[in-house]
Amino acid sequence: MPSIQLQQLTKLYGNLEVLHGIDLEMQDAEFTVLVGPSGCGKSTTLRMIAGLETVSSGEIFVDGKPISHLEPKDRDLAMVFQDYALYPHMNVAKNMSFALRLQKRPKKEINKKISEVAEMLGLTDYLHRKPAELSGGQRQRVAMGRALTRDSSTFLFDEPLSNLDAKLRTQMRAELAMMRKRVHKNMIYVTHDQIEAMTLADRIVVMSGGYIQQQGTPEHLFKHPINKFVAGFLGTPPMNFLKADISRQADRTVLAGPGFSLQCDNQATAKLANFSGSQVDLGIRPSDLIFDPAADSAESLQLHVELSEYIGAQSVLICDCAGEKIMVELKSDTPIALGEQLKFRINMADVHLFDPASEHALV
Amino acid sequence: MSYSTLNRLTPYIFLVPALVIMAIALIYPLGYMVYGSFRSWDPSQALPDTDFVGLANYISLWNDPNFHESLMVTLKFAFSVVSIEMVIGVGLALLLDRNLRGMSLLRTLFILPMMIAPVVVGLMWRYMYHPSVGIFNRSLEGMGLGSVDWLGQHALLSVVIADIWQWTPFIFILSLAALQSLPRSALEAARIDGATGWQQIIHIKLPLMMPVLIVTCLLRLIDAFKVLEVILVMTEGGPGLSTEILALRISRTATEFRELGVAAAMSNYLLMLLLLLTIMMLAYNKVLEVRAARARRIAEEGL
Numbered sequence: 001m002p003s004i005q006l007q008q009l010t011k012l013y014g015n016l017e018v019l020h021g022i023d024l025e026m027q028d029a030e031f032t033v034l035v036g037p038s039g040c041g042k043s044t045t046l047r048m049i050a051g052l053e054t055v056s057s058g059e060i061f062v063d064g065k066p067i068s069h070l071e072p073k074d075r076d077l078a079m080v081f082q083d084y085a086l087y088p089h090m091n092v093a094k095n096m097s098f099a100l101r102l103q104k105r106p107k108k109e110i111n112k113k114i115s116e117v118a119e120m121l122g123l124t125d126y127l128h129r130k131p132a133e134l135s136g137g138q139r140q141r142v143a144m145g146r147a148l149t150r151d152s153s154t155f156l157f158d159e160p161l162s163n164l165d166a167k168l169r170t171q172m173r174a175e176l177a178m179m180r181k182r183v184h185k186n187m188i189y190v191t192h193d194q195i196e197a198m199t200l201a202d203r204i205v206v207m208s209g210g211y212i213q214q215q216g217t218p219e220h221l222f223k224h225p226i227n228k229f230v231a232g233f234l235g236t237p238p239m240n241f242l243k244a245d246i247s248r249q250a251d252r253t254v255l256a257g258p259g260f261s262l263q264c265d266n267q268a269t270a271k272l273a274n275f276s277g278s279q280v281d282l283g284i285r286p287s288d289l290i291f292d293p294a295a296d297s298a299e300s301l302q303l304h305v306e307l308s309e310y311i312g313a314q315s316v317l318i319c320d321c322a323g324e325k326i327m328v329e330l331k332s333d334t335p336i337a338l339g340e341q342l343k344f345r346i347n348m349a350d351v352h353l354f355d356p357a358s359e360h361a362l363v
Numbered sequence: 364m365s366y367s368t369l370n371r372l373t374p375y376i377f378l379v380p381a382l383v384i385m386a387i388a389l390i391y392p393l394g395y396m397v398y399g400s401f402r403s404w405d406p407s408q409a410l411p412d413t414d415f416v417g418l419a420n421y422i423s424l425w426n427d428p429n430f431h432e433s434l435m436v437t438l439k440f441a442f443s444v445v446s447i448e449m450v451i452g453v454g455l456a457l458l459l460d461r462n463l464r465g466m467s468l469l470r471t472l473f474i475l476p477m478m479i480a481p482v483v484v485g486l487m488w489r490y491m492y493h494p495s496v497g498i499f500n501r502s503l504e505g506m507g508l509g510s511v512d513w514l515g516q517h518a519l520l521s522v523v524i525a526d527i528w529q530w531t532p533f534i535f536i537l538s539l540a541a542l543q544s545l546p547r548s549a550l551e552a553a554r555i556d557g558a559t560g561w562q563q564i565i566h567i568k569l570p571l572m573m574p575v576l577i578v579t580c581l582l583r584l585i586d587a588f589k590v591l592e593v594i595l596v597m598t599e600g601g602p603g604l605s606t607e608i609l610a611l612r613i614s615r616t617a618t619e620f621r622e623l624g625v626a627a628a629m630s631n632y633l634l635m636l637l638l639l640l641t642i643m644m645l646a647y648n649k650v651l652e653v654r655a656a657r658a659r660r661i662a663e664e665g666l
Contacts, residue, residue, distance in 0.1 A: 052551050073557035085548035089570045098566070099556035132658035150556075 259322030452534025485596025
C-alpha cells in the first residue's frame with residue numbers, strides 16, 4: 001500500500017481561501033481520521049485527494065508521485081459517501097460490480113468477488129434489490145461493499161455514518177472497526193464526530209478553520225492537546241475551562257481564581273516557574289474531578305451541584321464554581337444530592353494549562 | 364348553512380369559476396362535435412335540422428385514401444420531429460450542463476424559439492425558404508451550389524426542420540432540469556468507479572433521466588399531432604397533399620368541402636389518437652408511483 005503525502009495543499013473558492021497549506025503524511029495501511037467542526041476543511045481535503053475538487057496550489061503525492069492532475073478514476077481509490085451515492089437504477093449486485101464491469105473483468109471473477117464481499121457484509125440475500133428497497137443501514141453496507149469490491153489501495157470515507165440513526169451508527173462503527181482489521185489498506189475517514197474519530201483512528205488529524213490543529217494517536221491527542229481547541233474538541237463531556245492567576249506562595253506555585261486556589265506539586269511548580277504573575281486558562285476533564293469530601297482545599301474544587309444528567313452507570317453533574325459551569329463525570333451510585341456544596345479532588349498531573357491569548361498549551 | 368359546511372365547501376367554491384369556463388369552452392364544444400359527427404351536416408344548416416347518419420361519416424373516412432394520406436403525413440411528421448428533437452435536445456442539455464461563463468445567457472438564447480408565436484415562426488421560415496429571395500437559396504447560390512426547391516419538392520422536410528428549430532428548446536429545458544436534479548454524489552461515485560464521460564452518460568445519466576424523458580417525449584408527441592399554424596402559413600398543406608397534416612385536413616373539410624359532420628368525425632379520430640397517448644403517459648406515471656411505493660414498503664418491512 002502506498003503512503004500518501006499532502007504538501008502545502010491549498011483550496012480557494014473564488015478569492016476565499018478555505019484550506020491554508022495543509023501538510024500531512026499518511027503511512028502505509030494507516031487509518032487516518034480527519035475530524036473537526038463543519039466548515040473546517042476536512043471534507044474539502046478528502047475530496048481533493050479523491051480528485052472531485054481541484055487543487056488550488058500544493059500537491060498530493062502517492063508513493064512520491066504527484067497525482068493532483070489525475071482524474072479520480074486514475075488515482076486507484078474507492079470512496080464511501082455520506083448519502084451513500086448508490087446508483088438508484090441498479091440493484092445491489094450491479095451497484096457493487098459497476099467499477100469491475102467498466103474494467104471489463106471476466107464475469108466469473110466479478111461474480112466471485114461480489115459474493116465474497118456480500119458474504120462479508122451480510123448482503124447475500126439482498127443482491128437483487130434496488131437501493132430504494134433497502135433500509136439506511138443496508139444502503140450504507142452496499143456503499144461499503146461497492147468500495148470493497150474495487151481492490152483499491154486507498155479507501156476514502158466522507159462522513160459515512162452521519163445519515164444513520166444513533167443506534168445503527170454505533171453498530172456500523174463497530175462493524176467498520178472489524179472490517180478495518182481484515183482489510184489492510186490506507187483509509188482516510190472524515191467525520192465531525194469525535195467518538196468515531198477516537199474509536200477508529202490510528203491517527204487523528206484535528207482540523208479547524210482550514211488549518212490542521214494537531215495530529216497524532218487518539219491517546220496522545222487526548223492526553224496532550226496542543227491547544228485549547230483540540231482540548232475542548234476531543235472527549236465527552238468536553239473539558240472544563242477556568243481562568244486562573246499564577247502566583248508564587250512560599251516555595252509553591254499557586255493557581256487561583258474565583259472560588260478556588262490550587263497548589264501545584266513540585267513538578268508543576270518547576271514547569272510554571274517562568275509564568276508567575278500571568279493569567280492562564282485551566283483545563284480539567286470531567287473525568288479527572290474525583291469526589292472526595294475529605295480533600296484538602298489546596299488540591300480540590302468546591303462545587304455547587306445544580307443538575308445531574310443520569311446516563312446509566314455514569315452521571316454527568318453540572319456544577320457551579322463562582323459563576324462558571326463545570327461538568328463532572330462520576331459513578332451514578334455516588335451518594336450526592338442536588339444543591340449540595342461538594343469537594344472534588346484534582347490530580348495536578350491531569351490539569352491542562354493554556355495561554356489565554358494564543359490558546360496554546362503551556363509547557 | 365352552518366359555518367363548518369361552508370368551510371368544507373370553500374375549496375369547491377374556488378374551483379367553480381374554472382369549472383364554468385371548462386364547461387363552456389371545452390365540454391360543450393366537445394359534446395357538440397361528438398354529436399355532429401353522427402350527422403350529415405352542411406354549414407348552412409343548424410345542427411338540429413341535420414339528418415342522423417349513424418357511423419357513416421366514420422366509415423367513409425376509414426375508406427378515404429385522402430384521409431389515409433393525411434394521417435400518414437401527420438404520423439411521419441410527428442414521429443420524425445419528436446425523435447430528432449429528442450436527440451438534439453437531450454444532447455444539448457448534456458453539453459450545457461456545466462458552469463461556464465455566460466452559460467445562463469446561452470441557455471436563455473436556446474429557449475427563445477419556443478417563445479415565438481407559431482404563426483410568426485411559419486412566416487419567418489417561409490421567407491427564409493423563399494425560392495429566389497430566401498436566405499437559404501441566396502446563400503446556396505452564392506456558394507455556387509444551386510438552389511433547392513424547399514417548399515415544393517422538399518416541403519415535408521422543410522416543415523420538419525422549422526418545427527425542430529422551434530421545439531427542440533422544450534426538450535432541452537426539461538432535460539436540463541432533469542440533469543441538474545440528478546444526485547450529484549452518484550455521479551461523483553461513478554467518476555471514482557472509473558466511468559468516462561460517455562460511460563457516465565450511458566450508464567448513469569440517461570437511465571436516471573428516463574422517467575422525465577419518456578413524459579417529455581409523450582407530451583411533445585401529443586403536441587406534434589396537433590400542429591397547425593406553422594404548416595398552414597408555410598405550405599397550406601401543399602404541394603398536393605404532401606404536408607397536409609390532419610388538423611389542416613379537418614379545417615379544409617369543414618370550410619372548403621362544407622362537410623361539418625365528416626370534419627367532426629375526423630376530429631374524433633385525432634382525439635382518440637391523442638387520448639391513447641395521454642393514457643399511456645398517465646399509465647406510465649402510475650407504474651412509477653406503484654413501483655416507488657412497493658420499494659418503500661419492502662425497505663420498511665424486509666430488514
